[in-house]
Amino acid sequence: MDAMAAIKQTFFQECEEQLAELEAGLLAIQDGGHDAETVNAVFRAVHSIKGGAGAFSLDDLVHFAHVFETALDHVRAGKLAPSHEVLNTMLRAADALADLVRAARDGGAVDAQRCEALANALRALDPEAASDDQGAGDDDGLDEAAFQPVPIDESMFDDPPMQAEPRLNLFTIRFKPKAALYAKANETAVLIRELARLGETTIVCDASGLPLLSELDPEGAYLAWIIELLTTQDEAAVREVFEFVEWDCDLDIEGDAASAAPDAVDVAVLIEKMQAAVEAELSALTPPQAPQAGLADVGVDADQAVIDLAKARQQKMTQGAGEPTTQKSEQAAAGGLPQATIRVDLDRVDRLINLVGELVINQAMLAQRVLEAGLARASGVATGLDELEQLTREIQDSVMAIRAQPVKSVFQRMPRLVREVGAMTGKLARLVTEGENTEVDKTVIERLADPLTHMIRNAIDHGLEKPETRAAAGKPEEGLVHLSAAHRSGRIVIEVSDDGAGIDRARVKMLAASKGLIPADASLSDDEIDNLIFLPGFSTASTVSDISGRGVGMDVVRRSIQALGGRISIASRPGQGSTFTMSLPLTLAVLDGMVVTVAGQTLVVPLTAIVETLQPKIADVHGFGGGTRVIAIRDQFTPLIDVGRELAYRAENADALSCVALLVEAEGGVRSALLVDAILGQRQVVIKSLEANYRHVPGIAAATILGDGRVALILDVDAVVASSRMDAAFEQLLATAG
Amino acid sequence: MTEITRTDLASARELIAFRIGAQEFCVDIMSVREIRGWTPATALPQSPGFVRGVVNLRGAVLPIIDLAARLGFAPAEPTARHVIIVAQIDNRVVGLLVDAVSDILTVTDDLVQATPDVASEMAKTFVRGVLAIERRMISLIALDHVLPAPERDAA
């Protein structure tokens, strides 16, 4: 059953796609897009799920999908107007359907009561339901029965056969096809062949209706057949053979049970009896008018008694117009080719990306060796290498693009989240998304879902006010949550903003002080207060404690974003709302970096963090107590961080004047100056994980392999800045305690 | 290749023996991926003393553990004559810095003696038995604890 297991997996994958289409379609209709195609697409989505579910006997799912489909059919047929309320019911039904699908897939349980309530709500939408309200339960039963494939079996009404041994039945079948039967591509020969599989047959063709050949329409129906069938099957089985052609022929089946047990029947005698009966019938018919010659032309074989009309029709067509059917191909062209896509195993893509990464490293190493070998820049080798570098970058960009996906897949889970959180907190909230087609590497996307979910929950739970409060403040009762994604200077920027009350700074400060996170009398800027929510241990209690998660606070969100190599910051205006801005690298695999030396070690600093580089001058560098220093940059005093000391490569401060300072911007927009020995250059590097074979190293984000084959560490700018601050505060504490 | 008389081929296993200072040790060959010469490693800030740094192993970043230091001896002064045993520990690949590889042994379980009961941290943590081969004592060590524990996430 392995193949079926694979198909079942495909089914659940397809269900997810259908569910996404369903929600998107319902939302579009709610927003005013009533066009027929959207309605059809929505219907088809549920229809498809139902069909597949039936094949795998997922009864609960089938039951619900059927009720849903019926309601959608009413909309499709124009019998039910898609009002805002109707659509709300349907959106909730879509959520329930999604739950049923996932329960079927993962083996979980669903809230049966909720589903039944929604099913009833859907049934209540039936425009004809008004007349039989009471019969809701009965109708239900009928509904399902109506769609279950119950073939009507006439033998159902017969007495069940009493004998243990199969009875032999003798059927006389008179079959006269009408032209329509052939028009639908049914073939008498095929039907008779199938009949013959049920038992012994004697077939006689009545060609009495045949006209002269000159008058013969190959698409006409002139023949009739009389078939005697000796079979152990019952009449229902016989009728089934003719199931498709019932309306397009004259069909008469007379059954006559053969007597006694099979072995007692003398089959030869029976067949003789059959033939006699047939001949009697034949002689009762009008003898054929057509001359023998005519019959022979059409290929009548008296013994065979079956005329191959199919051949005759073919002949007519090949004789007839041989015009090429350009019409059909035009039709096909007008339909347009669907965009060609192929499905690829993610493993293969990952392997490809790793290989390309190796290619980049090797190309860099080669370039280095060439340089060391002293080949002049103008020589053919150097130009060749430049071209190689160009090509390698292009390959890398193309390969990265393979794994790039629109954030849509993450964004589309949010509308449902907003509905649920809104319901649970008693707030009215609407989600507006922008930039869902912004593309990001698959590895980043997968890890975006959790942080985004928490941020949106927070926005509704903490950010938005209750409808009454909003109304009192002159705001619309329905709060707005805005989710957007865009590319900005080589990174992807995602914003979650709300038009709620903004951060209550007094409360935040008080809470932080009460938890000992800040000294009680600390004086902090508005910005600094806002950033307090990112401190671990901060999470404020929410109105409904289980939705914002057990103790999941913004610090966890920040850490997730940082683990992705990103930054998060907040901007808030009291009474107007808050905006969280996340900036993430486009891909986790490569980085544009500045290669520097620090205490004899080679490090790489991510270019995106660097604002500018400068040469410290004696007048600008000032001591600040406890070995810390600041540097004046355009009259702004900025902390000067000695990277060599920070990473414990050396114990003493470096001589700032012989070093280079990198002005960097960490998350939150805070600026610091990193002191390094020298800048070696800029290059794009492939990121190699340290955690894979070792573990996280403080202050270090990852590693890379330089052109000379040696490992260089990539600096975690935010971590270094943060730790330098802690040190400074600690040292200050020591100084004051001293 | 030194072969010990084996009573039952099926229960025999192969061990790689190596030297650190004056002592000999061995590990199960199943965990060894390759043997390489020493190349200078890139230092890792704020790491335990026995972690010498990382090197490039065909595109992967390989941490180098100074096994002498790890086992409690004086840290090694690596030269081109030193050897790195590339070993797999769980799903990590690491390099073990040793003086030299001395032998490949095929032994059966009955030849492994219990670890002598001495007051040695190293013995307790790493040694799983000793072998007597041609009047040499070779300590069988287990690699599970060679790597430093994962860093607890500081708030």
Next chain:
Amino acid sequence: MNKTVLTVDDSRTMRDMLMLALSDAGYRVVQAEDGVHGLEVLSGETPDVIVTDINMPRMDGFGFIEGVRSDDRHRTVPILVLTTESDAEKKDRARRAGATGWIVKPFDPVKLVAAIRRVAA
């Protein structure tokens, strides 16, 4: 020589199941995703039987059947429709559009093959 069946259905799951049931029964299977695609495939194939769904995007089953029947080359190809109900009205509409027969979903592979046998020469 194996008979060829063209299956037309917008559901990947259904296509996979049809492929499984039909190839197990010894048929060669060619597939399409909707009516438009089906007609495109027909420009290069001459199947012995066509099995098609009704509800599909771009061109539904009825449109597809009419398209097939209006092409001389495929006028006599038997077409079976997949329907989720033994709804007389749907069957009637399919027949009027030119369908040869029908198979009820979820389909029993045995019944599917029996239905094909009844129409395929």
